[in-house]
Amino acid sequence: MNASEVLDRYWDGCLPVDVVGIAQRMGLAVESVDVLDNGASGEIEQAADGSFVIRFVRAEPEVRQRFTVAHEIGHFALGHLRGSQRMFRDSVADFSTGARGLERQANAFAAALLMPARIVEYVLAHKDIASDAALARHFAVSGVALKYRLRDLGLTSI
Template identity: 35%
Template sequence: MTIHHKIDAKTAELIDEAIGELPVKLGSLAAKLGVQVFRATLPAGISGEIKKIGEDQYAIRINRHETVERQRFTLAHELGHFLLHRDLIGDGLSDDALYRSKLSNSVEYEANRFAADLLMPRNEVEKLLKMIWVSEDELIQYASKHFGVSAQAAQIRLGI
């Protein structure tokens, strides 16, 4: 699967491997990509940040006071910045609770899109949408557990 045109073949392979088992093991994927991840107490209103810590070396910090599902989305979002926007990160950037940073809204949208694609792979979403014997609420709850995301993120992704 091609998750994004900016992603090289080797990285795409690592991502494919990661999404082969749900919920996606984000920590393990980050480690394979060479990114250090820390759960930390961040300034109020900050969900995550990515910082340059050396020559082509990056670390991601996730606000540990937010829900686990939210932390997963934040990590996936920051990995999106790492893979797609490394040239824009500079020394680092912080994302607030609405995933706004010093970068443009369209760049932030792209990171959110990447996160959704990574956590909730499209072919799996399509499979779930065929579960017509369950109610929409049940489907959202099921998807939320299946993907390890918030009900809200699942609902947006399912488009229901």
């Protein structure tokens, strides 16, 4: 399931996109924790009983927590957890623009989930928002995440 399909099925249409609510409606448990092994920012794990849990570090900035949860939803929705792959534990490198493979896919999913294409396009077309910083706040994402999302959509900054 791609991000657009997840939004269609599980999003309530409100901004900023409630990624924890989406995860829960998808049947995924979400927990905030003080620390993860290896200094990770987030992880998704399939338990022995088949259930899934997403964990993120509560001390990190909210925009980062949100991207982390969206990234972990991506691993689930894109079918990355299968066979012997029962866990993804993500550190800074996995969220960077230099990430490759499944991590890159999960990042692209996260950006598309947090910043739905049609909403970004609508806002830019109607000029409701005066700056990139305000637009980032509108979606509760980092300025860097917004910049890359606009570029990927072929849009220019405000």
